[in-house]
Amino acid sequence: MTQENLLTSIKGLAATGASIAQTRLELLSVDVQIARSKFISLLVMIVSALFFLFFGLVMLALFIVIYSWETDRMMALALLTGAFLSIGCILALLIMQSLRKMPRLFEASIAELSKDREELSK
Numbered sequence: 001m002t003q004e005n006l007l008t009s010i011k012g013l014a015a016t017g018a019s020i021a022q023t024r025l026e027l028l029s030v031d032v033q034i035a036r037s038k039f040i041s042l043l044v045m046i047v048s049a050l051f052f053l054f055f056g057l058v059m060l061a062l063f064i065v066i067y068s069w070e071t072d073r074m075m076a077l078a079l080l081t082g083a084f085l086s087i088g089c090i091l092a093l094l095i096m097q098s099l100r101k102m103p104r105l106f107e108a109s110i111a112e113l114s115k116d117r118e119e120l121s122k
Contacts, residue, residue: 024113057084
């Protein structure tokens, strides 16, 4: 009788462990899907914005150079080049800073698994 109770207890524990693992994997799967969809939509917006901003800046630079063709075209080109490079460096620094501040991937899942481990070790 004692062996049957022990066997039943072990089966129940294994079923509980499998249930916990399944729940955590489903949570992880949802986290991956959310992260992937956010990344794809953000990437599409970034590429589109960069394309149109680049095209607009090229058109603006051409307009300024053509407008000042007779007087100071070299100075206009130098100023525009300096401005574009400065803005590019500032934006690169902002991107690196925002990448450092991004939350960890699967942060909620890791916290839940840590809680599970603590509860099971008691």
